[in-house]
Amino acid sequence: MMRYFINGILRENPVLVLMLGLCPVLAVSGSLRDALGMGVAAICVLFGSNLVISLIRKGVPPQLRIPIFIIVISTFVTIIDYTMQAYQPELYQMLGVFVPLIVVNCIILARAEAFASKHSVFASILDALGIGIGFILAIGAMGFFRELLGNGSVGGKIILGQSFHQNPVLFMVLPPGAFLVIAFLMAAMRKWRSQ
Amino acid sequence: MKRNTFKLAFILFVAASVSATTLSLIYTVTKPKIDEYRTHTLQSNLKEVLEGATEFEEIITDTLWRGAASSGELLGIAFKVFPKGYGGPIETLVGLKVDTTIAGIIVASPAEGMKETPGLGIKVREDWFRDQFRGRKQQELLLKKDGGALDAVTAATISSRAVVNGVKEGVERYRRHLVEGE
Numbered sequence: 455m456m457r458y459f460i461n462g463i464l465r466e467n468p469v470l471v472l473m474l475g476l477c478p479v480l481a482v483s484g485s486l487r488d489a490l491g492m493g494v495a496a497i498c499v500l501f502g503s504n505l506v507i508s509l510i511r512k513g514v515p516p517q518l519r520i521p522i523f524i525i526v527i528s529t530f531v532t533i534i535d536y537t538m539q540a541y542q543p544e545l546y547q548m549l550g551v552f553v554p555l556i557v558v559n560c561i562i563l564a565r566a567e568a569f570a571s572k573h574s575v576f577a578s579i580l581d582a583l584g585i586g587i588g589f590i591l592a593i594g595a596m597g598f599f600r601e602l603l604g605n606g607s608v609g610g611k612i613i614l615g616q617s618f619h620q621n622p623v624l625f626m627v628l629p630p631g632a633f634l635v636i637a638f639l640m641a642a643m644r645k646w647r648s649q
Numbered sequence: 650m651k652r653n654t655f656k657l658a659f660i661l662f663v664a665a666s667v668s669a670t671t672l673s674l675i676y677t678v679t680k681p682k683i684d685e686y687r688t689h690t691l692q693s694n695l696k697e698v699l700e701g702a703t704e705f706e707e708i709i710t711d712t713l714w715r716g717a718a719s720s721g722e723l724l725g726i727a728f729k730v731f732p733k734g735y736g737g738p739i740e741t742l743v744g745l746k747v748d749t750t751i752a753g754i755i756v757a758s759p760a761e762g763m764k765e766t767p768g769l770g771i772k773v774r775e776d777w778f779r780d781q782f783r784g785r786k787q788q789e790l791l792l793k794k795d796g797g798a799l800d801a802v803t804a805a806t807i808s809s810r811a812v813v814n815g816v817k818e819g820v821e822r823y824r825r826h827l828v829e830g831e
Contacts, residue, residue, distance in 0.1 A: 515656075518660055522661070536675050551758075624803065
């Protein structure tokens with residue numbers, strides 16, 4: 455059972471190995487805080503959708519899998535959006551922008567289709583947590599390196615000195631920097647896996 | 650075959666209905682909370698852009714307010730402008746004092762529908778950028794690039810220029826409301 459959890463973190467890391475969900479990883483990783491925000495919002499939806507889909511998996515006819523999964527996922531995204539706005543408005547100020555973006559995160563649909571629709575509830579929850587943590591690690595690493603090089607800071611704290619902060623490697627926080635960093639991360643991952 | 654089609658349509662119908670019911674329930678429960686928070690935020694934002702004012706009279710719904718001190722003395726107006734930025738309109742709340750200088754501005758957060766690029770254009774929300782407007786007159790509202798005195802956010806000229814022009818146009822449009830009874 456535990457391997458379902460551990461698999462998603464490194465060996466089957468959704469971003470760096472399965473190459474899923476690259477769109478949010480490239481787009482929302484300009485700073486560590488944004489990246490972690492996106493990661494946390496995604497793991498919440500992934501947890502909810504995997505749970506519900508594995509619960510209803512026996513009642514869903516094969517032809518209707520995709521439309522029903524999409525209904526479940528978008529319902530969850532909207533529930534989280536409203537609930538957070540109502541009860542955690544401060545948190546919503548930070549994460550709110552990422553919540554609607556989760557609908558386009560294909561990791562969620564991929565796990566629903568490839569895992570939750572075929573496994574028990576408990577296994578699906580472990581899978582959601584493992585994949586979610588893997589996603590947070592990947593997007594967090596992206597955010598860390600891009601912010602460090604592109605702004606001289608980590609989580610908004612300037613650590614590379616004021617002169618670097620005034621004149622950083624600006625293109626790292628721009629789209630080309632995202633592609634560059636993810637290439638290095640993927641290369642490192644392949645190297646580690648091949649050993 | 651035909652029976653099967655009906656069966657599938659029915660299942661999808663049930664799934665969609667369950668989803669719709671859940672969502673409308675959640676909406677009904679959370680809506681008052683969300684509105685309450687919005688009103689609360691608006692009041693504190695108004696107080697921030699027009700320092701000293703405590704009483705706000707809404708002149709144009711959700712767009713223009715006249716702010717007075719608790720003594721009743723008119724201090725200025727506050728208004729919302731929506732200049733077009735890089736990703737969409739940038740909602741900006743502006744406070745304008747009776748002497749026609751800017752008292753302060755607040756740029757809406759992404760959660761409130763602002764769509765500038767995270768890490769770039771979004772920095773027009775930062776204090777150093779907003780503070781540059783304080784005490785400025787309408788004719789001073791120009792970026793350094795355009796021959797003025799305001800710094801733009803690095804690599805986000807479009808967003809910066811949008812906010813500056815939006816504030817400027819807003820001052821032009823609403824200035825006449827500084828005179829009481831207008």
